[in-house]
Amino acid sequence: MPTNDITLTVNGERHDLSLDTRTSLLDALRERLDLTGAKKGCDHGQCGACTVLLDGRRVNSCLVLAVAHDGAEITTIEGLAEPDGELHPLQTAFVEHDAFQCGYCTPGQICSAVGMLAEAAAGWPSVVTEDLVADATDPAALSDGEIRERMSGNLCRCGAYAHIVPAIADVAGRR
Amino acid sequence: MRPFAYERAEEAAGAIATLTDGAPGAMYLGGGTNLVDLMKLGVAAPDLLVDVSHLPHDRVEQLPDGGLRIGAAVLNSTLAADRTVRERYPVLSQALLAGASGQLRNLATVGGNLLQRTRCAYFMDVSKPCNKRVPGSGCPAREGDHRNHAIIGHSEACVATHPSDMAVALVALGATVEVRGAAGARTIPLPGLHRLPGDAPERDTVLDPGDLITAVVLPPSAPGAVSRYRKIRDRASYAFAVVSIAALLELDEDGAVREARIAFGGLAHAPWRALVAEEELRGLPATAESFGRAADAELAQARPLRDNGFKVPLARNLTVRTLGELAAQAERRSGR
Ligand SMILES: Cc1cc2nc3c(=O)[nH]c(=O)nc-3n(C[C@H](O)[C@H](O)[C@H](O)COP(=O)(O)OP(=O)(O)OC[C@H]3O[C@@H](n4cnc5c(N)ncnc54)[C@H](O)[C@@H]3O)c2cc1C
Ligand code: SF4
Ligand code: FES
Ligand code: FES
Numbered sequence: 001m002p003t004n005d006i007t008l009t010v011n012g013e014r015h016d017l018s019l020d021t022r023t024s025l026l027d028a029l030r031e032r033l034d035l036t037g038a039k040k041g042c043d044h045g046q047c048g049a050c051t052v053l054l055d056g057r058r059v060n061s062c063l064v065l066a067v068a069h070d071g072a073e074i075t076t077i078e079g080l081a082e083p084d085g086e087l088h089p090l091q092t093a094f095v096e097h098d099a100f101q102c103g104y105c106t107p108g109q110i111c112s113a114v115g116m117l118a119e120a121a122a123g124w125p126s127v128v129t130e131d132l133v134a135d136a137t138d139p140a141a142l143s144d145g146e147i148r149e150r151m152s153g154n155l156c157r158c159g160a161y162a163h164i165v166p167a168i169a170d171v172a173g174r175r
Numbered sequence: 176m177r178p179f180a181y182e183r184a185e186e187a188a189g190a191i192a193t194l195t196d197g198a199p200g201a202m203y204l205g206g207g208t209n210l211v212d213l214m215k216l217g218v219a220a221p222d223l224l225v226d227v228s229h230l231p232h233d234r235v236e237q238l239p240d241g242g243l244r245i246g247a248a249v250l251n252s253t254l255a256a257d258r259t260v261r262e263r264y265p266v267l268s269q270a271l272l273a274g275a276s277g278q279l280r281n282l283a284t285v286g287g288n289l290l291q292r293t294r295c296a297y298f299m300d301v302s303k304p305c306n307k308r309v310p311g312s313g314c315p316a317r318e319g320d321h322r323n324h325a326i327i328g329h330s331e332a333c334v335a336t337h338p339s340d341m342a343v344a345l346v347a348l349g350a351t352v353e354v355r356g357a358a359g360a361r362t363i364p365l366p367g368l369h370r371l372p373g374d375a376p377e378r379d380t381v382l383d384p385g386d387l388i389t390a391v392v393l394p395p396s397a398p399g400a401v402s403r404y405r406k407i408r409d410r411a412s413y414a415f416a417v418v419s420i421a422a423l424l425e426l427d428e429d430g431a432v433r434e435a436r437i438a439f440g441g442l443a444h445a446p447w448r449a450l451v452a453e454e455e456l457r458g459l460p461a462t463a464e465s466f467g468r469a470a471d472a473e474l475a476q477a478r479p480l481r482d483n484g485f486k487v488p489l490a491r492n493l494t495v496r497t498l499g500e501l502a503a504q505a506e507r508r509s510g511r
Contacts, residue, residue: 153276
């Protein structure tokens with residue numbers, strides 16, 4: 001059973017791991033590092049429950065082979081709050097807006113929203129953006145339609161979308 | 176999942192040598208968003224993955240002739256957001272943004288996107304026969320669930336479609352794919368990369384084992400042309416195309432069609448370049464009637480299956496609507 005030795009920096013902490021090459025990043029986080037915040041929904045890239053930030057970009061960790069990312073920096077839901085325990089603004093907004101029911105999709109929703117707002121701040125358009133060449137999109141100006149499209153990679157079986165969108169809009173506007 | 180060895184390729188020559196010198200079970204790995212999925216399903220079972228996503232093919236470069244060279248390892252999200260692509264090739268940006276999700280686009284590479292495999296449910300289920308997966312085993316989609324399958328260019332052996340949105344835009348743009356293999360480098364003008372199934376549906380493309388896609392080259396954009404990508408799907412976002420269109424339109428001084436370039440997704444085993452429609456449109460006034468006539472001429476070749484005849488009017492209406500929007504945009508731009 002081929003194994004590879006890799007190093008991952010997860011939420012600022014360095015880990016040296018010897019992994020079966022078949023291990024997904026999601027399984028490495030959950031089974032080896034005991035970080036069970038990122039959830040396994042579909043394990044096929046179809047639901048977004050496993051979303052984490054890989055070198056700053058939001059990705060589906062279930063389709064990522066951990067050994068392909070030796071040296072990477074990963075942020076999971078466990079790493080978003082301040083060291084003193086103060087929640088990330090998106091975490092606070094999800095609580096305030098009651099943006100979940102069972103909570104299974106929530107860590108993925110929040111990590112995805114962190115990545116999404118960074119993408120918007122970098123001026124990335126979406127498929128519903130009318131003017132592709134306009135300069136940087138102001139995250140505060142993201143319409144509900146923009147937020148829904150940009151967050152479409154995160155499914156919520158409880159259908160909490162009606163509260164998720166305003167929670168994200170709130171944080172986008174507060175920046 | 177079958178155990179496999181993993182290697183990160185540092186340069187192209189070494190990666191190609193590994194795949195062409197007697198490692199029949201080896202495959203290239205891009206972002207893994209299709210390959211890892213297929214490995215989990217048992218559809219792909221490589222014994223060695225050669226990771227080509229870290230090769231130095233990660234740049235979007237302006238070419239002296241005004242074209243653009245896009246490295247095969249460039250991420251779909253990076254390419255969609257690229258300023259030059261947004262300004263000069265909006266159809267490509269829109270096609271990329273219409274595909275998958277923000278998370279998947281942050282992993283998917285240009286090379287991997289071109290070579291992603293069909294989403295035919297029988298192909299992805301190893302308990303079912305499928306000529307593409309196991310040549311000669313049969314094609315259950317022909318009589319089974321084929322609502323989302325091909326209506327044009329299909330064969331007795333296979334009725335699958337190619338799922339990529341990006342590839343449809345690249346075909347309309349007349350892009351060229353740069354490939355390196357055992358015999359050296361060559362270029363493949365699109366739509367020449369993806370095959371029609373014929374009696375060998377196990378071959379999606381004309382590539383030989385070990386061929387590495389290194390880049391995609393876009394020709395200079397015609398200054399007068401406008402372009403856009405439109406995708407119809409079963410839900411508003413995060414779903415593969417039922418039918419999609421990539422179209423470029425250039426009008427002359429009188430508002431007639433100087434040149435149209437049209438490619439469809441969701442209709443065939445390869446992105447479908449609508450040459451008949453393009454020819455039909457040349458010189459016609461840019462009206463809904465002309466666009467409908469051109470679409471009808473193209474779709475006269477369609478041979479829908481029992482449950483996907485709806486794709487014919489869908490493709491027609493999508494053509495009329497998209498070209499209509501482009502004509503209005505071209506008129507606005509020329510101040511008529
Ligand atoms: C839930 C879901 C929804 C999706 N929706 C869409 C959609 O709506 N539209 C769409 O277009 N796509 C969609 N996709 C597919 C996605 O776009 C592809 O999986 C992705 O583009 C593949 O790129 P990759 O780099 O991850 O390829 P990989 O999975 O790494 O590789 C794919 C294939 O290409 C080969 N390969 C990779 N790089 C090279 C190279 N440089 N040279 C030669 N061979 C190479 C690999 O060996 C493999 O056979 C979806 C995927 C998922 C999981
Ligand atoms: S349509 Fe093609 S891919 Fe689908 S079952 Fe038939 S042979 Fe296989
Ligand atoms: S668990 Fe990764 S996308 Fe569903
Ligand atoms: S809160 Fe239950 S799945 Fe989203």
